[in-house]
Amino acid sequence: MILWKRKAFLYTGFTVFAVIFVMNKLTLSLHNYSTGPVQVLILTYMRSGSSLTGDILQHKPGSFYVFEPLRSFCPSNCSSVILKNLVYANGTERRTPISFNEESYSILRNWFSCKITQLPANGLLDVFLERGTKTKMFYPCYLKATLKTMDHSIAMEKCAGKLAEICEESSVRIIKTIRAQFKFVKHLLDVLPNLKIIHLVRDPRATLFSQSHFHMCLVANGGRQRCTNNLCGRLEKDVLEVDSVDISHPGRVMTIKYEDLAQRPIETSQIMYDFIGVPMSPKTKRFIYYKTMAGIDNDCSICSTRRNSSAHIAFWKRQIDREFLDIINSRCDYILKRFQYDKFPK
Known part of the structure; x- marks a missing residue:
């Protein structure tokens, strides 16, 4: 009898938990919310x-704030700009020309996803990154690492990785x-x-x-x-x-x-x-x-x-x-x- 009551209690508790879980999921869905960082x-x-x-x-x-991450690729009149010979923070290169509009989509997505090493290197060196309270760490890190390793590629990837960790925690x-x-x-x-x-x-x-x-x-x-x-x-x-x-x-x-x-x-x-x-x-x-x-x-x-x-x-x-x-x-x-x-x- 006691065993039956314990099973009934556990079953009832599990049922209540399941209902609450489903209701929370439904509420998140109805309000277009999901777990994870606010973007x-x-x-x-x-x-x-x-x-x-x-x-x-x-x-x-x-907050992790990025101020004008597209500026170094297009100062003005961007609609017709074609980008060539892009070099990314992880050392990979893109020789095939790509439109600014296509690349801007990828850049914004990678910033939001904290895939900093997949961003074009010249964008990470833009002085406007200093306008963000967290992104401003990049250039001092890059400069220090370059002086230490005498290799700007290693410094770029290392500091991009550090900035990615900061981004992930935001x-x-x-x-x-x-x-x-x-x-x-x-x-x-x-x-x-x-x-x-x-x-x-x-x-x-x-x-x-x-x-x-x-x-x-x-x-x-x-x-x-x-x-x-x-x-x-x-x-x-x-x-x-x-x-x-x-x-x-x-x-x-x-x-x-x-x-x-x-x-x-x-x-x-x-x-x-x-x-x-x-x-x-x-x-x-x-x-x-x-x-x-x-x-x-x-x-x-x-x-x-x-x-x-x-x-x-x-x-x-x-x-x-x-x-x-x-x-x-x-x-x-x-x-x-x-x-x-x-x-x-x-």
Whole structure:
């Protein structure tokens, strides 16, 4: 009798455990969650507030943040770039030409998967890696190992391996890029079940005004009209891709307006943290306040720290000339309406 009761108790306990296990699995499935690290791709455009967005997200303890890993392969106008003679951190080489778009998919996937030794070596030597609190260890490691071994190939593979270990231990992995097109990176959602994409947009008039000050709209490069066509043409394509992905992969992509982040930094940051499923600590909230509302002046041309981030978002309205404004208002009409940007001038 006692033996029968013990068996019944064990059977009941096992049944309850099995039900809980199945329910948890079902809940994870329904919410598109799975075990493993959180992976976040910030996809945006030059001068659209991505540096600030990346800094806010990488403030989460345990974050592994990669700042512009595609820059060394394509400084600008990436759509038609063909890459040749790539040498990877593990010493292998690729002689066959490959398009930038194809290689960018592999690079982003390997970063998210911590396969650092399978990344092109020149990308690991990019100075922009110093913008990540964990990736900045690579170059000092590489320099020290090269001086010790007198062999840059050995140093490259050794330090890539160390960075891979750091990446593997990180619970949150974030990549920020202004050089990837949505139609190519969307396929990462199929192979990385934990991946979330934040599509960061900004008023194209503000973005283009800022770009023009970085000499991106010079007459020699096609002038303001071509500059405007490039930005708003890409924005239009990306928006259509986002609409499609919202249907095929619901809950995996979120569009954030930089203006919302600048005007309501803590509230908008909370929305982003909730989206990626990571709690935002009081310490992070203080950091955001410091970065956006009580920050210090700086002379970093690519940084986004501002004494008052909400004050600078309308700066372009006081400075942009009417000819440039008319070009943007005409060409970017769909984007302006899509994101409900105020008509200017009224």
